[in-house]
Amino acid sequence: MVINTNPNFKRLRRSMMFLNAQKPSLVKDPYVYKPDSIMLDLEDAVAENQKDAARYSLFHALKEIDYHGCERVVRINGLETPHWKEDIRVSVAGGCDAIRLAKTESGKDIKIVEEHILAAEKEFHRPIGSTLIMAAIESTKGMLNLYDICTSSDRLFGIALSGGDYTRDLQTSISKSGVELMGARQQMVITARATGRMCFDTVYTDLDDMEGFRKDVEMIKQMGFDGKSIINPRQIPVCHDVFTPTEKQIRWAEAVVREIDTKKAMGIGVFQLNGKMLDIAFYDGAKRTISMAKAAGVYKGDL
Amino acid sequence: MKNAVGREIPEEILKQTGKDVFKGSFVNHLAAYKAATHTVAPVMDPSYSKVVDSIEEVLKKCGIKDGMTLSFHHHFREGDYVVNMVMEAIHKMGIKDLTICASSLGKAQNPIVPMIEDGTITNIQSSGVRGKIGEAISNGKLKGLAIMRGHGGRVRAIETGETHIDIAFIGAPSADDMGNCRAIGSQNGADCGVLGYAAVDAQYADKVVVVTDTLVPFPNVPASIDMTNVDYVVKVDAIGDPTKIATGAAKPTTDQRKLLMAKYAADFMVHTPWYKDGFIYQTGVGGASIASTKFLAEHLRKDNIHIGVAMGGIAQAICELQHEGLIDKIADTQDFDMASIEDIKTNPNHYEITTSQYADPFNKGAYVNKLDYVILGALEVDTHFNVNVVVGSDGVITGAQGGHPDTAAGAKCTIVIAPLLQGRIPAICTECTTVTTPGETVDVVVTDYGIAINPRRQDIIDAVKDTDLPICTIEELRDTAYKMVGTPDPVQFGDRVVGIIEARDGSIMDVVRQVKKAEI
Amino acid sequence: MELKKAAMAGTVESSDAQITVEPGSNGIELTVESSVIHQYGRQIKAVVLDTLKKLDVTNAKVSVVDKGALDCTLKARVEGAVFRSVNEDPDTPNPWEVL
Numbered sequence: 001m002v003i004n005t006n007p008n009f010k011r012l013r014r015s016m017m018f019l020n021a022q023k024p025s026l027v028k029d030p031y032v033y034k035p036d037s038i039m040l041d042l043e044d045a046v047a048e049n050q051k052d053a054a055r056y057s058l059f060h061a062l063k064e065i066d067y068h069g070c071e072r073v074v075r076i077n078g079l080e081t082p083h084w085k086e087d088i089r090v091s092v093a094g095g096c097d098a099i100r101l102a103k104t105e106s107g108k109d110i111k112i113v114e115e116h117i118l119a120a121e122k123e124f125h126r127p128i129g130s131t132l133i134m135a136a137i138e139s140t141k142g143m144l145n146l147y148d149i150c151t152s153s154d155r156l157f158g159i160a161l162s163g164g165d166y167t168r169d170l171q172t173s174i175s176k177s178g179v180e181l182m183g184a185r186q187q188m189v190i191t192a193r194a195t196g197r198m199c200f201d202t203v204y205t206d207l208d209d210m211e212g213f214r215k216d217v218e219m220i221k222q223m224g225f226d227g228k229s230i231i232n233p234r235q236i237p238v239c240h241d242v243f244t245p246t247e248k249q250i251r252w253a254e255a256v257v258r259e260i261d262t263k264k265a266m267g268i269g270v271f272q273l274n275g276k277m278l279d280i281a282f283y284d285g286a287k288r289t290i291s292m293a294k295a296a297g298v299y300k301g302d303l
Numbered sequence: 304m305k306n307a308v309g310r311e312i313p314e315e316i317l318k319q320t321g322k323d324v325f326k327g328s329f330v331n332h333l334a335a336y337k338a339a340t341h342t343v344a345p346v347m348d349p350s351y352s353k354v355v356d357s358i359e360e361v362l363k364k365c366g367i368k369d370g371m372t373l374s375f376h377h378h379f380r381e382g383d384y385v386v387n388m389v390m391e392a393i394h395k396m397g398i399k400d401l402t403i404c405a406s407s408l409g410k411a412q413n414p415i416v417p418m419i420e421d422g423t424i425t426n427i428q429s430s431g432v433r434g435k436i437g438e439a440i441s442n443g444k445l446k447g448l449a450i451m452r453g454h455g456g457r458v459r460a461i462e463t464g465e466t467h468i469d470i471a472f473i474g475a476p477s478a479d480d481m482g483n484c485r486a487i488g489s490q491n492g493a494d495c496g497v498l499g500y501a502a503v504d505a506q507y508a509d510k511v512v513v514v515t516d517t518l519v520p521f522p523n524v525p526a527s528i529d530m531t532n533v534d535y536v537v538k539v540d541a542i543g544d545p546t547k548i549a550t551g552a553a554k555p556t557t558d559q560r561k562l563l564m565a566k567y568a569a570d571f572m573v574h575t576p577w578y579k580d581g582f583i584y585q586t587g588v589g590g591a592s593i594a595s596t597k598f599l600a601e602h603l604r605k606d607n608i609h610i611g612v613a614m615g616g617i618a619q620a621i622c623e624l625q626h627e628g629l630i631d632k633i634a635d636t637q638d639f640d641m642a643s644i645e646d647i648k649t650n651p652n653h654y655e656i657t658t659s660q661y662a663d664p665f666n667k668g669a670y671v672n673k674l675d676y677v678i679l680g681a682l683e684v685d686t687h688f689n690v691n692v693v694v695g696s697d698g699v700i701t702g703a704q705g706g707h708p709d710t711a712a713g714a715k716c717t718i719v720i721a722p723l724l725q726g727r728i729p730a731i732c733t734e735c736t737t738v739t740t741p742g743e744t745v746d747v748v749v750t751d752y753g754i755a756i757n758p759r760r761q762d763i764i765d766a767v768k769d770t771d772l773p774i775c776t777i778e779e780l781r782d783t784a785y786k787m788v789g790t791p792d793p794v795q796f797g798d799r800v801v802g803i804i805e806a807r808d809g810s811i812m813d814v815v816r817q818v819k820k821a822e823i
Numbered sequence: 824m825e826l827k828k829a830a831m832a833g834t835v836e837s838s839d840a841q842i843t844v845e846p847g848s849n850g851i852e853l854t855v856e857s858s859v860i861h862q863y864g865r866q867i868k869a870v871v872l873d874t875l876k877k878l879d880v881t882n883a884k885v886s887v888v889d890k891g892a893l894d895c896t897l898k899a900r901v902e903g904a905v906f907r908s909v910n911e912d913p914d915t916p917n918p919w920e921v922l
Contacts, residue, residue: 024896025838029724029787032751033559052913053832053903059919060895086914093919124920233559696859726837727859727891788893791862823855823864
């Protein structure tokens, strides 16, 4: 389903790296690590008495730093704070690609943000609709309102899980097994797919356990997630390695697409691969694999 | 007069030093010279003992006087006690106007700065002058000129007689009463593995004094420094701090930028023509350098290729690869950690080479001439591929030439790794603040933003043109840097020349002037 | 704009700048201290004066302690300090189209 014709809507988002908008040493050239999305944070990473200073840093970073194609997402403060209105104004004025609302609880929250984004786009002469939205789900209430949130706005491209806050709301804690997040993860993938949105998994905080991180990313990819939140550049190569189709997967996908396209063009409705029957249901997935490979820059074929 | 790297060398400096301007890396090839001689006081009487009770006494026996040239090695690195011990004793005697010819000086020698200020020391010849000595020189405290040389150049200066050493002080972890020194065997654990930097001092100095903390029975063999060159042996309580001489093995870097550059460097090397079985390799011991070696090792395992000789300063990572069978021989000029010191004790394929064997441009051929690849660092690289490893971004002398110019001149493929930006300072710039290694010897520059190849090397350009590597021009790297941080103004200096950067052949590569407060 | 009180923004961490402003009566009195004073001292001075001009601040004592901040960070810190000096409420809407 096509929700939004903004070319950024379904872009490659294997990795979404958090950056403290207040730390100039981090913000000046994060693209050298090649994350797909960068999240410039005005929320948790910024001390309460620095919220104002962070906005000026954000504004000039957005206007003056060349991020070489990385998506620039701003995480604004939640609606329960006094900061979010000015956060939206500065983000749109700076020309960010998307705004991430922390602590999204309902579709109404998104609608409020959308209203203020529209006003800011008009005030600062930004192309209407150029600012997308993403919702961070951090509470059980937000989790139960997922469908409402996902269908609240055409600008909303995806939902992300904030595991730390969410598990606290569950009155448990995060473990390496991830069992406490199972329900949330399943629900997010289901709702995202049913509503044509993307879904992103929570951060992995143990930077020294790269083996554990890899297993974590492999698991959530298998569950159906589109990408992972990243807290340190060293997590990016592993994340991309897991999410990027392998040579083998690409070749298989090519074979599927070629077989089905060719047979359909000849008016044949029966497909075969390697001597076995091929279900047409594999077509969409194969096309997705190829476009993922293209977006990731590893596709060398001609489809 | 302008030299071959475009640097203006003042006429007075040429007159004062009697040196020529740098004209090219190999202009002295096969230009024969007569080697220097030195004075020998023959020990014929077998009842004579070379052992002296104290530094003070040996100084008197050597006839220490104003105006002499003294030499030291830096194998004890940040843990050295010898330089300070000897200089303190000399200072108490009121001696003045001395020239110190050290293989390198660093923060451990900060205590000699007052001796620079009061005229005890008026000339310094060294590879590095890190720490307060560099600051003192940059602030004009040294009466004479500081001569900054690479390791090979120091040997050349001594063997041509340009530098004549009156007294050489050789700190040794163990010595016998005749002066045979080994770089291991210290009863305090102050081992350094090799004594290669001191070899030329032992051969050419008029008086050679061994300073040790451990006297062992004769003969202390196999000896790094031979007794036939030693005049005196002094036993002291301590020659160095073991914890600072050889550190524990460095933890592998997790800095993504360093790993990115290291991977680029390794991936680059395997596409060049010299990547074949038995190639000869040198790298440094910084995080990015060791990481490059680790990434290179992954290729070696896959391609069933091994390194013939790994040379230079040695650390655990190199020893481990040799034990795995990926390196044949280790030619050791200096040891950085305990693992490499332990290894050289028992491993017949890990051996010591003198600085002359390593890098001397004026002998009949040195190890650097056989290098296929060297991986080096840099403070600055300019668009002519000239490198600066000595003068910092505030104009203060802070680094050391070390083996940089020697290995760059010798290697078939010289690779410099540097992050594009160090804070706001672009490492890739239009003109270096100071040239220490000439661009004609630098072939490849690897940064976190891409790889630039010296246009002189069409062979390397051709070798990598069909790869996925991020190849660009050095100007593009410079422009990317300047676009991000702004075009830098040059460092402002005073008028007085406080030091010269000496090329391998003794000519002048560049001059360093006194620092000045910036006027904006 | 008239500055109302002394205010500061930024830190002395690497790549940042700490900028302090206070009301003045003698034009812009600027002092700059920087870890890259040779290479960028002149540019830092220019960016700070230019930003103050954009904010219509004509009288102020300004001190900059710079640790290699890029122009975008210098501008942000000047604005941060000035608006803190002028506004009571840190969430006061800003004239982003001017900055």
